[in-house]
Amino acid sequence: MNTQRPEENALAGPQMTPLAELGGKRPMPGRQQEAMELDLVEIAFMLLDQLHFIVFFFLLGALVCNAYAYFFIPPTYQSTASLYMVSASAGTMVNLSDLNLGSSLTGDYQELILSYPVLDLVSEKMNLGIGTGAMRSMISISNPSGTRILRLTATAGSPELARDVANTLAEVAIEYLPETMGIVAPNIAQRARLNTNKAGPDINRYTMMGGVLGALACCGWFVLLYMLNDTIRSAEDMEKYFGAAPLASIPYAEELNSDAQERKHRRKKRGSR
Secondary structure: OOOOOHHHHHHOOOOOOOHHHHOOOOOOOHHHHHHHHHHHHHHHHHHHHOHHHHHHHHHHHHHHHHHHHHHOOOOEEEEEEEEEOOOOOOOOOOOHHHHHHHHHOHHHHHHHHOOHHHHHHHHHHHOOOOOHHHHHHHEEEEOOOOOOEEEEEEEEOOHHHHHHHHHHHHHHHHHHHHHHHOOOOOEEEEOOOOOOOEEEOOHHHHHHHHHHHHHHHHHHHHHHHHHHOOOOOOHHHHHHHHOOOOOOOOOOOHHHHHHHHHHHHHHHHHHHO
16 A cells, blocks of 8 residues: 655656666767767768878788789689480480489489599599598589589699599599499580689789778778877867866967977077177
């Protein structure tokens, strides 16, 4: 039973809204929101004032990454062989069941070609002396949409090695797959050719990435200096940090200081006479 009188309730003033009803968060005062917006605007103008430094570091980062990609990253080359995953079932013409079988087994072919027995046979046949993981990193398999063709792409440090690995992989695959899956061997639709065009590194990508990283590093440095600089430089800063406008300000002029020093120097000369 509430024994408090209405007069006491009136004197108690309005009840405060619980913090839980506000979602557990205290509302940010309008002054703080204005200060945050003002800081972002000031940072934007500050970065515009330092635009020449940002452009310089953009060009510097692009130049450094371009030189790194060109001189320190070894080039790679690619070559591709293709397998046609449809064969006549009994030495006759290809029928619809052969087409459907080749389409449904394409995923199985991809997994088996990248299995360690096939990769180890390729390495042993070419006398490469590398392990299964290294062989797998050199090979990628793709299946163009709507086709029954597997593209076996080999990536190596020389165009001759990339061509030989792709062709050897295709030869080993058409021997290994029929024995393992009990089906008719697929056909080699295209043998790999010597490709002297570099597949990597992508120098343009490295150049752009270096420029962006250089510009971001420069912007981050200037923003850090701005955030660490807590000196009062104007009346607006005084009002922003302390919430009160100054009553007066004393300007500092270097010209007045230099004039005072010049007058003092003249007086010394007169006194020496």
